[in-house]
Amino acid sequence: MYTLINKIIEGLLVAIFGLLVIDVVWQVISRYIVGQSSSFTEEFARFSLIWLTVLGAAYINGQQEGHLAMDFLLSKLPEAKRKGRQKVIQISMALFALVVMVIGGGNLVYTTLRLGQTSSALHLPLGYVYAIVPLSGLIIIFFSWYNIKKLNK
Amino acid sequence: LESNTKVMYFAHSLPITHPVHRAILDMKESLVQKSDGQLQIKVFPDGQLGTEREVLELLQIGSISMTKVSAASLSNFAPDYQVTSIPYLFRDREHLFKVLEGEIGKELLLSSTEYLLRGLCFYDAGARSFYAKKNQIGSPEDLNGMKIRTMNDQMSVDMVNTLGGSATPMAYGELYTALQQNVVDGAENNIPSFVTSNHYEVCKYYTFDEHTMVPDVVVIGTRFWDTLNENEKIWLQEAADESVVKQKQYWEETVAENMKVLKQAQVQFLYPDKSEFSKMTTPLLERMMRDEKMKTVIEKIRSE
Amino acid sequence: MSIELISVLVLFISFAVLLLYGVPVAYSIGISTTLVLVINMAFMPSVTTVGQRMTTGIDNFALLAIPFFILAGELMNRGGVANRLIAFAKSLIGSLPGGLAYVNIISAMLFGAISGSAIAAASAIGSTLTDKMEKEGYPRQFSAAVNISSSTTGLLIPPSNVLIIFALASGGTASVAALFVAGYLPGILVGLVLMLMVYIYAKRKKLPRADRVGFRQLLIHFKDAFLSLTLLIIVVGGIVAGIFTATEAAAIAVIYATFLGFLNKELHLADLRGILLKSAKTTAIVMFLIATSMAMSWVFSFEGIPQMLTGLMVDSVSNPILVFLLINLILLIVGTFMDMTPAVLIFTPIFLPVAMALGMHSVQFGMVIVLNLCIGVCTPPVGTLLFVGSGVAQVSVGKVIKPLLPLLMAMVFVLFLITYFPEISLWLPKLFGLID
Ligand code: NA
Numbered sequence: 042m043y044t045l046i047n048k049i050i051e052g053l054l055v056a057i058f059g060l061l062v063i064d065v066v067w068q069v070i071s072r073y074i075v076g077q078s079s080s081f082t083e084e085f086a087r088f089s090l091i092w093l094t095v096l097g098a099a100y101i102n103g104q105q106e107g108h109l110a111m112d113f114l115l116s117k118l119p120e121a122k123r124k125g126r127q128k129v130i131q132i133s134m135a136l137f138a139l140v141v142m143v144i145g146g147g148n149l150v151y152t153t154l155r156l157g158q159t160s161s162a163l164h165l166p167l168g169y170v171y172a173i174v175p176l177s178g179l180i181i182i183f184f185s186w187y188n189i190k191k192l193n194k
Numbered sequence: 195l196e197s198n199t200k201v202m203y204f205a206h207s208l209p210i211t212h213p214v215h216r217a218i219l220d221m222k223e224s225l226v227q228k229s230d231g232q233l234q235i236k237v238f239p240d241g242q243l244g245t246e247r248e249v250l251e252l253l254q255i256g257s258i259s260m261t262k263v264s265a266a267s268l269s270n271f272a273p274d275y276q277v278t279s280i281p282y283l284f285r286d287r288e289h290l291f292k293v294l295e296g297e298i299g300k301e302l303l304l305s306s307t308e309y310l311l312r313g314l315c316f317y318d319a320g321a322r323s324f325y326a327k328k329n330q331i332g333s334p335e336d337l338n339g340m341k342i343r344t345m346n347d348q349m350s351v352d353m354v355n356t357l358g359g360s361a362t363p364m365a366y367g368e369l370y371t372a373l374q375q376n377v378v379d380g381a382e383n384n385i386p387s388f389v390t391s392n393h394y395e396v397c398k399y400y401t402f403d404e405h406t407m408v409p410d411v412v413v414i415g416t417r418f419w420d421t422l423n424e425n426e427k428i429w430l431q432e433a434a435d436e437s438v439v440k441q442k443q444y445w446e447e448t449v450a451e452n453m454k455v456l457k458q459a460q461v462q463f464l465y466p467d468k469s470e471f472s473k474m475t476t477p478l479l480e481r482m483m484r485d486e487k488m489k490t491v492i493e494k495i496r497s498e
Numbered sequence: 499m500s501i502e503l504i505s506v507l508v509l510f511i512s513f514a515v516l517l518l519y520g521v522p523v524a525y526s527i528g529i530s531t532t533l534v535l536v537i538n539m540a541f542m543p544s545v546t547t548v549g550q551r552m553t554t555g556i557d558n559f560a561l562l563a564i565p566f567f568i569l570a571g572e573l574m575n576r577g578g579v580a581n582r583l584i585a586f587a588k589s590l591i592g593s594l595p596g597g598l599a600y601v602n603i604i605s606a607m608l609f610g611a612i613s614g615s616a617i618a619a620a621s622a623i624g625s626t627l628t629d630k631m632e633k634e635g636y637p638r639q640f641s642a643a644v645n646i647s648s649s650t651t652g653l654l655i656p657p658s659n660v661l662i663i664f665a666l667a668s669g670g671t672a673s674v675a676a677l678f679v680a681g682y683l684p685g686i687l688v689g690l691v692l693m694l695m696v697y698i699y700a701k702r703k704k705l706p707r708a709d710r711v712g713f714r715q716l717l718i719h720f721k722d723a724f725l726s727l728t729l730l731i732i733v734v735g736g737i738v739a740g741i742f743t744a745t746e747a748a749a750i751a752v753i754y755a756t757f758l759g760f761l762n763k764e765l766h767l768a769d770l771r772g773i774l775l776k777s778a779k780t781t782a783i784v785m786f787l788i789a790t791s792m793a794m795s796w797v798f799s800f801e802g803i804p805q806m807l808t809g810l811m812v813d814s815v816s817n818p819i820l821v822f823l824l825i826n827l828i829l830l831i832v833g834t835f836m837d838m839t840p841a842v843l844i845f846t847p848i849f850l851p852v853a854m855a856l857g858m859h860s861v862q863f864g865m866v867i868v869l870n871l872c873i874g875v876c877t878p879p880v881g882t883l884l885f886v887g888s889g890v891a892q893v894s895v896g897k898v899i900k901p902l903l904p905l906l907m908a909m910v911f912v913l914f915l916i917t918y919f920p921e922i923s924l925w926l927p928k929l930f931g932l933i934d
């Protein structure tokens with residue numbers, strides 16, 4: 042399960058990043074060669090960056106080398122105490138993911154979809170863009186659970 | 195503060211020197227008087243709490259209560275407002291406000307309540323016209339091949355492209371540098387924005403083609419509106435309506451002052467034959483008329 | 499106690515506690531932000547607002563330059579660009595006493611000037627030069643100290659991701675183009691002062707000079723490095739000449755770095771997936787931090803904290819010289835325990851209005867805060883660059899501190915020059931007409 046989720050996210054991240062580069066390079070080329078810049082390359086790029094960031098952040102939660110932290114105090118603690126703290130840290134990240142990303146982000150998706158707000162250039166429902174937030178929240182919770190299980194071993 | 199005091203968070207994206215901000219402060223004052231201090235407004239200018247789109251979303255979410263946005267921004271939430279962005283639909287300022295302050299305007303303001311956004315009143319945002327760094331735009335032909343910054347919405351992009359220019363949507367904050375560095379050759383906006391943005395330092399030609407007259411709208415989130423009692427609703431609506439009169443007056447004063455600044459800075463003004471521009475943009479109007487509901491509204495506006 | 503004061507206390511205390519406990523910075527910021535909003539309004543609007551601010555905070559075309567410069571730096575790192583720059587720098591100034599230390603500084607400046615990342619510069623150059631410097635008589639910890647401090651110049655010399663982040667945090671009062679052009683003089687000044695320090699050290703220790711390189715050899719190395727150096731002109735020249743925006747320039751840098759890597763035959767098609775993934779990870783870490791910081795800075799505005807602080811500081815200490823000194827001291831302390839990106843994002847909205855109210859230009863303030871925090875990334879306990887630089891030199895962090903200290907003092911000296919002489923930061927952007 043852990044490996045499968047990682048594989049899927051890795052594939053998505055590489056694809057989004059690759060498309061981002063192509064998209065912005067195309068924007069420059071089209072302005073100079075075709076003479077017109079389209080408003081949807083910019084919007085596509087901005088939305089891709091949101092997906093890359095939020096999904097990527099969830100992915101980092103499952104990695105050994107995680108998010109930036111002040112862990113210099115942590116490394117000085119004896120092993121049992123350190124593991125205890127690490128579990129609390131995992132739980133607080135999962136709580137943030139649950140409250141802000143799953144509940145708050147979920148409500149954001151629900152609100153924007155129900156009220157039908159669309160983006161100005163691509164006419165994409167904004168809810169689809171925001172959908173990555175609750176989705177990544179769930180992934181973070183999964184990784185926290187996985188990491189705690191590993192700490193218990 | 196007493197416990198029955200209600201505080202409204204009012205966010206907008208304009209500087210405190212702008213006529214809109216002054217009108218909002220008037221609204222705030224008059225509301226305090228009417229409600230005997232029960233209704234308070236806390237104003238956040240300068241886009242401190244987000245762009246127009248983001249703040250409208252916060253109104254829907256319920257963390258911010260009021261805002262002032264362009265009707266163009268509102269049309270991404272409530273499509274009926276699109277009608278205000280059609281080039282040359284309004285003959286002049288008088289026609290515009292006759293429509294906005296009549297039956298059509300009232301319907302428009304209420305059209306967004308199903309999206310949790312209730313319009314309170316319309317503010318004058320003047321007419322948008324082209325300005326350029328090097329080119330004197332005297333007719334649509336002069337726009338040929340010119341890169342013109344537009345707002346990031348389909349109507350603005352299509353309008354510039356239909357007139358023969360090359361629309362370059364871009365964030366407003368990046369525009370000054372973009373003009374300076376020739377990333378774009380020109381842009382379009384009303385006189386007060388042309389001055390407050392300092393774009394006149396770079397662009398020395400302003401053409402009064404007055405392609406659109408998109409008004410500003412004062413909006414309250416229905417999540418907050420519904421917490422007000424009948425009296426409070428009446429006070430707020432009255433305060434808003436009173437501020438409209440003031441806002442129009444401030445706007446005219448500002449434009450007059452701005453014109454002095456522009457003349458001093460040796461900006462040249464061009465007054466072209468607007469019908470040439472208007473004729474070229476008819477395809478946009480026709481496209482909007484394909485929608486039956488929109489067609490009825492447009493015909494009603496034209497007959498006013 | 500007013501709700502505003504309670505909010506401020508909750509915000510800063512909970513943030514400090516979470517941070518010290520070891521909760522990742524991005525999450526600490528997000529959790530404190532949420533706590534404050536929940537005090538101020540109902541649960542559902544607060545948590546939804548935090549989610550919205552995080553997302554809209556990164557919904558910004560200008561920020562796209564960050565992933566692109568990260569990717570370009572990674573591509574250059576793998577594509578053999580660093581080695582060519584080092585060879586060129588060596589043939590240029592290697593014959594001075596203690597030549598390789600200068601080579602290190604110049605290479606770091608050049609690599610930083612094209613990649614936008616100090617970490618990339620420190621790891622690419624440190625791993626190549628430390629052994630060679632040891633043979634020339636430099637203790638490994640001294641080489642590491644030189645490498646670490648000189649790599650910060652890449653954060654001032656454009657392109658620079660942290661300057662893009664500053665432009666964002668300044669709320670549009672400073673443009674990326676103006677900041678990029680402004681960064682040259684402070685960045686070069688730091689490089690020169692560090693070279694002076696090395697000169698004093700080399701004289702005292704009587705370090706040998708390398709053989710003089712012939713003009714023909716210099717030409718050969720220049721030819722090898724030429725294509726890499728061209729990137730410098732394409733990126734910054736393109737932005738200043740208005741051919742493209744900073745974001746587009748960054749995308750061009752990606753394409754160009756890929757092309758160089760293939761040309762140098764050190765990059766292969768099969769490497770691209772791994773490089774994209776690695777860059778995506780770095781991007782996610784930086785951008786997620788930006789996302790939660792943007793939510794926090796929204797709460798700052800909502801509570802009126804910057805205005806409150808500006809009033810307080812401007813009223814109580816009206817002397818600009820003292821206020822600037824105070825801001826610098828606070829930032830130097832902040833920099834010891836906080837990484838650059840969050841520090842820029844959190845303290846710009848607080849201190850920039852104060853500095854501007856006292857007549858400092860936003861572009862100059864950008865130089866001050868970035869150079870100040872450049873010193874911070876070299877100091878324990880949180881010093882990303884210190885750890886990377888010690889790591890590649892294979893010496894313990896503790897040993898590096900002693901030779902690093904005088905170099906950092908030299909940087910503090912430059913910091914005060916930049917704080918009190920605005921022209922160092924503003925002369926170039928004025929010359930190019932990027933600011934009034
Ligand atoms: Na750089």
Ligand code: NA
Nearest residue numbers: 834874877880
């Ligand atoms: Na530090």
